[in-house]
Amino acid sequence: MTEEVRQAVLEVAAGTEAIRLPQAAAGKPGDDQRPAQAAVTKGESGRVFQWIIPIMLAGVVALGLTLYYKYEQSVNQEVTALQQQAKKEALAGRYSEAVQLLERAEEQRPRFAALTRDRELAAKAAQLKNQLDGASAQLKAKKLDEGEKALKQIAEMIGKRQEPLFAPLQKSLAADQVMLTVLRIKGQLDKLTTVDALADKLDTVRGLSGQEAAAVKAQIINKIAGISYSSAEEKLRKKDFAGALEAVDNGLSYAADNPKLTSYRKQISEAKREFEEAEAKRIQLAQQKAAEEELNNRTAAVDVSGVTAVLDDYGDLTISGTVTNTATRPIYSVSVYLHIYSSFSGAYIGDAYANVSPFRLEPGESGSFSTSYYGVYEQAEVSVDNASWYLE
Secondary structure: OOHHHHHHHHHHHHHHHHHHHHHHHHOOOOHHHOOHHHHHHHHHHHHHHHHHHHHHHHHHHHHHHHHHHHHHHHHHHHHHHHHHHHHHHHHOOOHHHHHHHHHHHHHHOOOOHHHHHHHHHHHHHHHHHHHHHHHHHHHHOOOHHHHHHHHHHHHHHHOOOOOHHHHHHHHHHHHHHHHHHHHHHHHHHOOOOOHHHHHHHHHHHHOOOOHHHHHHHHHHHHHHHHHHHHHHHHHHHOOOHHHHHHHHHHHHOOOOOOHHHHHHHHHHHHHHHHHHHHHHHHHHHHHHHHHHHHHHHHHOOEEEEEEEEEEOOOOOEEEEEEEEEOOOOOEEEEEEEEEEEEOOOOOEEEEEEEEOEOOEEOOOOEEEEEEEEOOOOOOEEEEEEEEEEEEO
C-alpha cells in the first residue's frame, strides 16, 4: 500500500474514533439528568453515524485503490517507455545504451521476464559488437588473417539469428567481409599484369558494395585500361592495326568511358586508314613497276656491248661481243642477230647470228658471243639488229 493510501486510512480511523467517544459518554451515569429530548436526538445522531462510517471507509479504500492503480499504471508506462527506447537503441546498434535502459526498467519491474530476456539479448549483442569492432580494427591494421578468423567466428554466432536487434550487427559483419575481400584483392593488384587476370578480380568486386569496393573496382578498371593501352601501342608500332584495335576494344569493354582508350582508338583507326592508303599506293606503284620490269624483261632484258669485227688474212670476219642480263629475272638461251655493212661504202653486206655463252645468265651477269662471216674481203661494221632470250 502506498503512503497516500495509508495516510487516508489513518485520517478515516481518527474520524471514527472521534465519533465513538461522544457515544460512549452518553451512556454514563448522570446522563438521565439531561432532558429527554436531548437523549432522543443523540440516539438518532448515533444511528446516522453508523451509516456514514462504512460509506466513508469504502470511499477511502476506493480512493486508495485508485491512487495505487494510478501509481502502478505510471510505473508500467515508465517501464514501457524505457523498453521502447531500449528497442530503438538496440535497432540502431547502440547496444550498451539499450542494456542500461533495460536495467533501469528491471529495477522497476524486477520480475518481468520480457525485460530480462531483452536485456540478455542486448548484452549478447553488445558483446558481439565489441568482437566485431576488434575484427574491424585488425583489418584496418592489415592483419587480414587474424581479422578473417574473427569474422568467421562472429558469422557463426549471428549469421542465422532472426531477432531484429542483430540486424545492425549482420550489416556491419557484411561490410567487414566486403572490406576483407577488397583488401585481399588490393594486395594482389600489383602482381596482376594481364587483362584476363584483372578481369577475374573485377568480377569478384562487382558483386560487392560500399566505398572501398567502388574504389578498388575503379583501380582495377584503370589498370585494365593502362595495360590495354600499352598493348595496343606496342602492336601499333608493328603496324598490327587489327591487334591494336582488338587490345583497345578489350580495354573499352571494361572501361567504356575511358577517354584515353577512346582517343587512342580513333588514332589507331586514322593510322590504319593512312597506312592502307599508302599501302594501296605502294602496291599500285609496285604493280606498275612490275609491269615495266616485265616489259623490260621481255623487250630489253639484254645489253649488247663491245661488238667488234676483225678481218683475217683470208677475207673472213670474226665478230664478237658481250651480252649483259639487265632483267630482274634470270634469262637463258640468249641469241644475237647482227647486220654487217661495208666500212668504205656503207653498203649492206649480210646478216650474222650468234649464241651467247653461258647458256643461262643471272640478273646482272654477262656472257659473250662469237661468230664468223666468210668472204667479206674488206673492213666492215657490225650492228645489233635484235636479240632473243627466254625468261625463267
